[in-house]
Amino acid sequence: MSSLEFDWPRALSAADNSAAVFELHRILLNGLRIALAGRGDICEAHLEDFAQDALMKVLSRVGDFQGRSKFTTWAHSIAVNVAFTELRRKRYRDISLDQFMEEGRHFAEAIADASIPEKDEARDHLVRTLQRAVAEKLSDKQRAIITAALAGQPFDQTVQFLGTNRNAAYKLLHDARRVLKSALIAEGISEETIRTAFAS
Amino acid sequence: MTPLNKAQLAGLTGMIAATRDEELNCTECASLAAEFIERQIAGLPMDGALAKVEQHLQICPECTEELQALKRILESEK
Numbered sequence: 665m666s667s668l669e670f671d672w673p674r675a676l677s678a679a680d681n682s683a684a685v686f687e688l689h690r691i692l693l694n695g696l697r698i699a700l701a702g703r704g705d706i707c708e709a710h711l712e713d714f715a716q717d718a719l720m721k722v723l724s725r726v727g728d729f730q731g732r733s734k735f736t737t738w739a740h741s742i743a744v745n746v747a748f749t750e751l752r753r754k755r756y757r758d759i760s761l762d763q764f765m766e767e768g769r770h771f772a773e774a775i776a777d778a779s780i781p782e783k784d785e786a787r788d789h790l791v792r793t794l795q796r797a798v799a800e801k802l803s804d805k806q807r808a809i810i811t812a813a814l815a816g817q818p819f820d821q822t823v824q825f826l827g828t829n830r831n832a833a834y835k836l837l838h839d840a841r842r843v844l845k846s847a848l849i850a851e852g853i854s855e856e857t858i859r860t861a862f863a864s
Numbered sequence: 865m866t867p868l869n870k871a872q873l874a875g876l877t878g879m880i881a882a883t884r885d886e887e888l889n890c891t892e893c894a895s896l897a898a899e900f901i902e903r904q905i906a907g908l909p910m911d912g913a914l915a916k917v918e919q920h921l922q923i924c925p926e927c928t929e930e931l932q933a934l935k936r937i938l939e940s941e942k
Contacts, residue, residue: 698940699933733898737938741897744933748926770865775876777867790877811865813879814872819926831889834924841883841923848880859881862874 672735676726688739689719695740696747705751714750718743752820764817764825768807772799787861790853797847806840809833879923888913888920893927901934 675684693715700706722739729738767774775795780787798807805826812822823833848858868876888896892913900917903910910918921928 695937698937701936733902737898737902737934740937741894741901741930741934744930744937745894745897748930748933752926767865774865774868775873778873779867779869780873791873794876794880810876810879814868814875819924830926831891834889837923838883838887838889841880842885845880845883855881858877862870862877864874 670735672739673726673729676723685719685723688722688736689715691736692718692722692739692743696743699740699744700747714743714747717750718746721746749820752818753824764808764812764815764822765804767815768804768809768811771807771811772796786853786857789851790848790857790861793848793851793853794844797844801843801847802840806836806843809837810840813837882919882922884916884919886916887923888916890920890924890927893917893920893924894930897927897931897934901931901938905935905938 670684672684672688675681676688678684693711696711696714696718700711718739722742725742729735772795775791775798778791780791798810802810809822809826812825813819819833820830823830826833826836828836845855845858849855896913896917900910900914903914921931
């Protein structure tokens with residue numbers, strides 16, 4: 665069975681789809697072995713679980729496949745998402761939001777007190793404007809999510825903090841970034857200046 | 865919270881500068897991942913929604929991690 669030429673949607677939707685399902689499971693399992701190679705926290709049983717969960721998800725969504733890539737690439741993308749989502753969920757199961765909510769309350773001060781390299785008027789204006797916007801225009805949760813991002817916390821961990829889903833957390837962060845960018849632009853600070861002021 | 869250092873200031877301003885009014889969320893990025901990676905490996909241009917995937921990846925390390933894993937799979941099939 666060639667995965668390049670095979671009509672996967674039709675085969676998987678057929679009354680007798682057992683051969684196609686078996687082959688797709690094998691392909692997904694092999695793909696996950698490659699995707700997760702070298703990780704010490706993964707054993708064969710995990711790979712089997714991920715492949716099985718991914719297979720079920722692919723089968724339930726065959727009708728969504730639009731043919732804009734090879735079917736197997738589309739299926740691998742679902743398997744990778746299933747595996748990484750589950751790995752992150754286990755890693756961050758017991759994390760609390762409190763630390764970042766607390767740090768977020770002092771975020772504006774942390775900006776105001778930042779050690780500005782090669783301080784000049786433009787950088788100073790940018791930092792003061794940013795500090796004011798953080799203090800006046802962001803919610804507590806927006807300050808917390810930016811604080812977490814700057815601390816290098818994985819985004820899925822932040823999602824756990826907030827007790828929400830990844831898209832809602834992304835929107836919270838996106839809205840915060842837009843508010844800050846608008847505030848800086850309104851003060852005459854160009855996007856180029858924002859990008860390059862502190863870049864190495 | 866301790867005062868921000870230069871790297872954190874660079875991270876914050878870089879994040880703000882990369883912001884666009886219209887961005888993909890993680891689910892939308894995942895739905896385009898297969899097409900995006902195939903075109904990237906083939907060296908084809910990204911236009912329309914696929915260009916927004918590149919912008920999303922600048923902001924989202926988790927989606928970046930998943931697309932890199934998908935790329936490893938496809939490159940192993942060459």
